[in-house]
Amino acid sequence: MTVTDIVDELRWRGLIALSTDEDALRKAFADGPVTFYCGFDPTAPSLHLGNLVQILTMRRIQQAGNLPLGLVGGATGLIGDPKPTAERVLNDRETVGAWVERVGAQVERYLDFEGPYAARMVNNLDWTSELSAIDLLRDIGKYFRVNSMMAKEAVARRLNSDAGISYTEFSYQVLQGNDFLELYRRYGCTLQTGGSDQWGNLTAGTDLIRKAEGKSAHALAVPLLVKADGTKFGKTETGTVWLDPELTTPYAFYQFWLNTSDADVSNFLRVFSFRSKQEIEELERDSAERPAGRIGQRALAEELTTLVHGADQYERAVAASKALFGQGDLGDLDAATLASALAEVPTATVTELAPIADLLVAVGLSASRSAARRTLKEGGAYLNNAKVADEDAVPASADLLHGRWLVLRRGKRNLAAVELQAS
């Protein structure tokens, strides 16, 4: 990375939604390594692409010569930050504890723990669990004014909704504010980054540090990523795109990026890619000139799949995609190629040839037989890449590829395999 101003860099990439005094922040970066933190609450067994934006932003700031603290919210995960619409359901302590481990391990992957700017992982349960109610109310609570707590957007929205807000969630900002103060005291941490929906919680910390320590700290909010059509980023037909390969296979992960719409490519490249500004601008130009080549999508899919899942997994995803989406006849693929391609796709094993409607269900392409029949009726079902319109169609043994596989597809890009096992 060049020595250009990291703030300029982040701004160019569209990664700054809000910040406290930007000039002061620039100066802090210029004056030497800044210790900064970003927190991740264990609300699920894995982080997802939305979280990856935050992680990669940390990585960028570290690469610019600063010291990251990766915080896992062992404590805040037990409380839950206020969602705009409704109160959260509390997860039990064992569950959160297990998720802390997994989430922490995911964050670690992207930070560098060696060298002069070595990262460090922390868990806010370490200092929050030993905080007594009295300590919390006397030492921290006094610095929080209820009026400004209620003015925070996340809280205000809930106060104005008929869902209301519990004291538990209302207090979330106190805990997060205290985290920042604690990290300031322990490690001299003076910057917190996070999603723009966290702005109120970020500033809770800077305010607390100012009041408790008389020092100013910085907050930087990364915009919530939305697609060009205004919908949420990071979702597919099957739901959230997770970082954990058990929850979202590398193949599905690769496919997600490959399917990025043209309108989003430029934006996503800037947010996710570690290529240089020059390289990205070149990709943007190429994509604009020849969108059908999907150069930008391929670049994103390659870089991100490799970063998150490794080069081997990337190669496998590409090979499988090529085989399954290729122009050629599936029957022309040799058994080994077909077998490894189908390994990337949901599979069911059967002992005899059942009607296609049943197979669609067995393989998970359709939620029910009714849905499967509907798909067939609508002409959305394919056997070995050939459309099947008959609701009651049953595959013949001649349809079996290499004597054992059937490739089923629903719509354009939902593939699955059926393997016939001689009984």
Add this chain to the structure above:
RNA sequence: GGCUGGUUGCCCGAGUGGCCAAAGGGAGCAGACUGUAAAUCUGCCGGCUCAGCCUACGUAGGUUCGAACCCUACACCAGCCA
């Protein structure tokens, strides 16, 4: 503890005794057009042994020939009062 309002399909939300598997919107799915893109248009969108049947409108019971709709109890959510 009291009072009031609420609990409808993935989400929002209409529906106040039969014409209700339940309006409308959103999300989603498929087809056409394309580039495994977007937009657009068309169709679909509880389940099944699919022109019929079953299950569903917080839970349990009741009234009725018939209930998402009426009654009772309970649970949960919210608001107001104490």
